[in-house]
Amino acid sequence: MTPEQRAAEFDAADPLAAYRERFTLPEGVIYLDGNSLGALPKATPAAVRCVVEHEWGEGLIRSWNSAGWFEAAGRIGGKIAPLIGAAPHEVIACDSTSVNLFKLIAAALQMRPGRKVILSEPGNFPTDLYMIAGLEQQGLAERRLAERDRLTDALDGDVALLLLTHVHYKTGAMHDMVALTRAAHEAGALVLWDLSHSTGALPVGLNAAQADFAVGCGYKYLCGGPGAPAFAFVAERHHASLKQPLTGWFGHAAPFAFSDDYASAPGIEQLLCGTSPVLGLAALEVGVELIAEIGVERLFQKSQALSEFFLASLKDHGVVLECVSPADSGARGSQLSFRHPQAYAICQALIARGVIGDFRDPDVLRLGFAPAYLSFADIAAAARHLAEVLANEEWQSDEFRQRAAVT
Ligand SMILES: Cc1ncc(COP(=O)(O)O)c(C=O)c1O
Numbered sequence: 465m466t467p468e469q470r471a472a473e474f475d476a477a478d479p480l481a482a483y484r485e486r487f488t489l490p491e492g493v494i495y496l497d498g499n500s501l502g503a504l505p506k507a508t509p510a511a512v513r514c515v516v517e518h519e520w521g522e523g524l525i526r527s528w529n530s531a532g533w534f535e536a537a538g539r540i541g542g543k544i545a546p547l548i549g550a551a552p553h554e555v556i557a558c559d560s561t562s563v564n565l566f567k568l569i570a571a572a573l574q575m576r577p578g579r580k581v582i583l584s585e586p587g588n589f590p591t592d593l594y595m596i597a598g599l600e601q602q603g604l605a606e607r608r609l610a611e612r613d614r615l616t617d618a619l620d621g622d623v624a625l626l627l628l629t630h631v632h633y634k635t636g637a638m639h640d641m642v643a644l645t646r647a648a649h650e651a652g653a654l655v656l657w658d659l660s661h662s663t664g665a666l667p668v669g670l671n672a673a674q675a676d677f678a679v680g681c682g683y684k685y686l687c688g689g690p691g692a693p694a695f696a697f698v699a700e701r702h703h704a705s706l707k708q709p710l711t712g713w714f715g716h717a718a719p720f721a722f723s724d725d726y727a728s729a730p731g732i733e734q735l736l737c738g739t740s741p742v743l744g745l746a747a748l749e750v751g752v753e754l755i756a757e758i759g760v761e762r763l764f765q766k767s768q769a770l771s772e773f774f775l776a777s778l779k780d781h782g783v784v785l786e787c788v789s790p791a792d793s794g795a796r797g798s799q800l801s802f803r804h805p806q807a808y809a810i811c812q813a814l815i816a817r818g819v820i821g822d823f824r825d826p827d828v829l830r831l832g833f834a835p836a837y838l839s840f841a842d843i844a845a846a847a848r849h850l851a852e853v854l855a856n857e858e859w860q861s862d863e864f865r866q867r868a869a870v871t
């Protein structure tokens with residue numbers, strides 16, 4: 465059987481197949497970049513239009529109360545919570561992932577007086593490392609990096625916080641959240657997980673792992689749209705002692721008392737800083753509800769099946785490429801990454817054929833398998849395109865070698 469014939473069988477038996485219809489996907493495009501920017505749920509434009517035209521246009525400022533704008537950050541956080549193994553009152557949708565990292569790294573430093581080291585790994589997503597740098601410049605933190613297999617050895621009495629991305633953005637490799645959280649706690653450190661490449665793609669158990677803090681993006685697998693608000697998690701046991709540095713009025717216990725003195729909200733709302741981005745939250749809520757409806761267990765099962773099928777199809781076509789993602793589909797997120805010296809040009813050649821993946825410097829072709837809207841037929845076609853691009857050496861074309869600003 466050809467990969468296409470097998471794909472037809474898999475699609476016919478796929479319990480999630482019907483969900484594809486709930487997303488807008490352009491004709492002729494195979495979208496393998498949902499790990500960077502998720503696809504548009506069909507319900508989003510109407511939901512956003514309602515907020516703009518009805519709630520804003522007609523309700524005006526009354527909508528902060530009558531349309532639930534004021535509670536939206538907490539309400540949507542509560543809907544993200546079950547996807548990451550947290551309680552609803554431990555998660556809030558706000559700011560960007562970078563800003564949430566800053567708030568929680570600084571808070572962790574406050575909670576571990578006498579310790580300044582933030583431990584992470586080289587090659588972590590840049591913003592995670594850059595946010596440590598900002599606190600270093602203030603003299604508040606000291607960055608320590610250790611390779612993934614040396615992290616536990618690097619945990620000593622100086623470490624205030626272990627900061628890791630659960631699923632690595634470039635390779636898709638997944639950390640053992642339970643074991644690393646335990647090891648950090650045994651060393652007296654706190655743990656902050658960046659769940660940007662996990663949330664909405666696979667089950668996460670923050671409370672089962674006893675995690676302290678987490679952050680993550682709203683625009684990837686949660687399909688909240690470009691620049692969607694991110695989210696932040698703080699375990700309930702830390703709510704009373706947390707001191708985050710961005711003490712804006714939306715995080716105040718009584719913002720509309722307009723007092724001169726700051727007093728943080730008692731719960732997860734203390735993570736808020738300024739006014740919630742209502743339009744962005746409206747789009748995010750649609751994506752979160754849809755992903756929650758499908759369910760992260762089923763999504764992970766399908767993403768494993770999709771990536772395994774892609775690898776098998778490449779094999780059928782005789783393609784030999786170095787895969788830098790873990791071979792065990794249970795140990796990687798919803799992506800496969802391949803190393804090739806011409807990865808950028810290959811990526812561009814694929815895009816010219818309608819297969820949208822991405823390139824990560826210096827030599828990684830990254831293909832995301834967002835399980836909510838991809839079919840096995842997409843995967844068979846993408847594998848065939850990749851095989852043809854390589855066989856024809858289409859990447860040799862000058863047109864595909866010109867680097868764009870956003871890759
Ligand atoms: C692991 C990880 N963390 C953080 C970010 C960035 O977050 P933001 O742009 O929302 O600050 C990304 C992607 O851009 C990411 O992959």
Ligand SMILES: Nc1c(O)cccc1C(=O)C[C@H](N)C(=O)O
Pocket residue numbers: 499500501633634870871
């Ligand atoms: N946030 C992005 C953007 O504004 C433009 C292009 C890409 C992105 C990304 O999300 C990159 C992504 N975090 C990654 O894993 O590479």
